[in-house]
Amino acid sequence: MDATGQWWRDAVFYQVYPRSFADSDGDGVGDLPGVVERLPHLRDLGVDALWLSPFYPSPMADAGYDVADPRGVDPLFGTLADFDRLVDRAHALGLRVVIDIVPNHTSHEHAWFRAALASPPGSCERSRYLFRDGRGADGGEPPNDWTSQFGGPAWTRVREADGSPGQWYLHLYAPEQPDLNWRNLEVRSEYLSILRHWLDRGVDGFRIDVAHGLLKAVGLPDAGTVPQGWEGRMHHRLPYWDQPEVHDVYRGWRRVLDEYGGQRIAVAEAWVPHPDRLAAYTRPDELHQAFNFPYLMAGWDAGRIRAVVDASLDAAHRVGAPPTWVLANHDVPRAPTRLGGLDRALAALLLELALPGSVYLYQGEELGLEEVVDLPDDVRQDPVFLRSGGTLRGRDGCRVPLPWSADGASMGFSPNGRAWLPQPAGWRALTAEAQVRDPASTLSLYRRALRLRREHPALGGDGVLTWLQSPEGTLAFERAPGFVCFANLTDAPVTVPPIGALLEASAPVDAAPDGGHVLPGHTTSWWSVGG
Numbered sequence: 001m002d003a004t005g006q007w008w009r010d011a012v013f014y015q016v017y018p019r020s021f022a023d024s025d026g027d028g029v030g031d032l033p034g035v036v037e038r039l040p041h042l043r044d045l046g047v048d049a050l051w052l053s054p055f056y057p058s059p060m061a062d063a064g065y066d067v068a069d070p071r072g073v074d075p076l077f078g079t080l081a082d083f084d085r086l087v088d089r090a091h092a093l094g095l096r097v098v099i100d101i102v103p104n105h106t107s108h109e110h111a112w113f114r115a116a117l118a119s120p121p122g123s124c125e126r127s128r129y130l131f132r133d134g135r136g137a138d139g140g141e142p143p144n145d146w147t148s149q150f151g152g153p154a155w156t157r158v159r160e161a162d163g164s165p166g167q168w169y170l171h172l173y174a175p176e177q178p179d180l181n182w183r184n185l186e187v188r189s190e191y192l193s194i195l196r197h198w199l200d201r202g203v204d205g206f207r208i209d210v211a212h213g214l215l216k217a218v219g220l221p222d223a224g225t226v227p228q229g230w231e232g233r234m235h236h237r238l239p240y241w242d243q244p245e246v247h248d249v250y251r252g253w254r255r256v257l258d259e260y261g262g263q264r265i266a267v268a269e270a271w272v273p274h275p276d277r278l279a280a281y282t283r284p285d286e287l288h289q290a291f292n293f294p295y296l297m298a299g300w301d302a303g304r305i306r307a308v309v310d311a312s313l314d315a316a317h318r319v320g321a322p323p324t325w326v327l328a329n330h331d332v333p334r335a336p337t338r339l340g341g342l343d344r345a346l347a348a349l350l351l352e353l354a355l356p357g358s359v360y361l362y363q364g365e366e367l368g369l370e371e372v373v374d375l376p377d378d379v380r381q382d383p384v385f386l387r388s389g390g391t392l393r394g395r396d397g398c399r400v401p402l403p404w405s406a407d408g409a410s411m412g413f414s415p416n417g418r419a420w421l422p423q424p425a426g427w428r429a430l431t432a433e434a435q436v437r438d439p440a441s442t443l444s445l446y447r448r449a450l451r452l453r454r455e456h457p458a459l460g461g462d463g464v465l466t467w468l469q470s471p472e473g474t475l476a477f478e479r480a481p482g483f484v485c486f487a488n489l490t491d492a493p494v495t496v497p498p499i500g501a502l503l504e505a506s507a508p509v510d511a512a513p514d515g516g517h518v519l520p521g522h523t524t525s526w527w528s529v530g531g
């Protein structure tokens with residue numbers, strides 16, 4: 001808890017992706033009772049809160065991000081009673097619970113979308129979504145040039161009640177995920193009621209899926225040529241992302257969150273490339289936090305990381321919000337693979353844990369799991385893979401069920417030994433059970449680092465850091481009182497001058513003859529200085 005008494009300002013969140021965390025009933029898919037059983041793992045790891053990815057009733061066209069009933073629990077994951085038990089148990093262990101909410105779209109099986117299909121063009125039922133007539137003489141062309149994030153056009157044509165080819169509806173993701181019309185007041189009030197439903201059940205907050213996408217530019221104009229890549233889009237505005245009116249929605253949500261006691265929060269999943277645009281989501285009357293994707297995208301490069309850290313701290317402090325740091329989630333390749341090695345991922349971890357603000361971890365990173373790159377095509381389930389005809393590998397490789405212990409064929413994931421995606425044989429050496437006994441393991445490093453982050457007076461909080469001079473390819477900063485973080489992002493060892501007492505390092509640090517230390521390549525170290 002930071003000095004302001006606001007638990008979330010420097011909290012460490014742990015993302016639980018329920019289908020891959022722990023399976024209690026043996027169907028090969030993780031579930032809520034499985035999460036309950038494994039909550040002690042999170043308490044012992046030393047995180048403050050968990051964020052649960054969607055568990056709602058869903059046809060699972062996008063692993064549950066296609067929600068058919070936003071107030072329930074899919075039988076695959078358990079029951080509402082299981083959910084209540086999870087919240088109670090987590091709270092009893094001192095863990096807060098944040099849940100995903102998916103407001104940009106529903107499932108095509110949501111009662112509203114079924115009603116829209118059964119109703120004529122121009123009806124109230126259709127106006128909850130974005131139905132439009134097509135272009136061209138017979139309306140046979142999509143209404144505009146927008147493309148789906150999962151490939152192909154962002155529009156699908158429906159058949160009207162009389163069987164004739166009809167209107168088109170917008171889906172920025174899969175066709176099974178029709179976009180809602182956030183200019184419709186009924187949509188707005190429905191989501192306020194959904195927030196209350198879960199707040200009343202005791203959740204501590206929400207992670208808002210595609211938070212930057214809810215409002216589309218009036219008239220749905222063509223997007224034109226979309227710049228390639230993340231940086232290319234830095235200064236480009238697309239008519240479906242990050243529209244100014246989206247902020248009114250979150251002002252309304254904030255008022256609801258503030259009505260409840262106990263500091264309920266919301267964090268935006270907003271893929272906007274610049275920290276300034278991200279900070280707009282965390283102005284004092286809006287959301288509490290936003291995921292720092294510019295940091296995740298910075299790679300393992302000292303100059304780029306320093307620039308993103310500075311821009312993030314500046315932007316966050318200007319609006320009075322805590323910065324956040326994130327290296328992994330269920331949508332991106334796991335950090336050891338993305339950054340080019342476990343040594344780099346662990347160095348990146350100690351770096352982010354030393355920064356002011358809040359940190360988001362993704363399940364399995366505490367075990368040092370790599371991306372599974374060789375999943376057979378016939379087990380892959382991500383719509384990105386399926387809709388691109390296999391040209392894009394998709395996100396299944398970071399969603400492989402966790403290895404818990406030596407038990408059975410699925411390494412303790414499921415009592416029947418099945419797992420919905422096959423686990424690599426090499427993970428037998430990486431089970432939580434094996435690592436907990438080994439002080440040199442990744443899990444032990446995570447536990448020690450998280451404990452130090454809680455206990456050291458300079459860590460936590462969301463205040464300032466002071467950069468120190470350091471050689472090319474390294475980063476060094478100080479936080480008061482008495483803490484220095486020194487990271488070597490190069491391949492070669494660097495000799496650091498005597499700094500103080502070593503608190504922790506992501507790889508063994510040797511003494512140098514002059515009282516200094518030798519920091520191996522791709523290593524971050526924490527030091528206690530002064531006093």
Ligand code: GLC
Pocket residue numbers: 062065066102173209210269330331
């Ligand atoms: C978010 C989720 C991702 C999902 C998409 C559509 O980006 O993190 O998993 O596919 O939204 O809901």
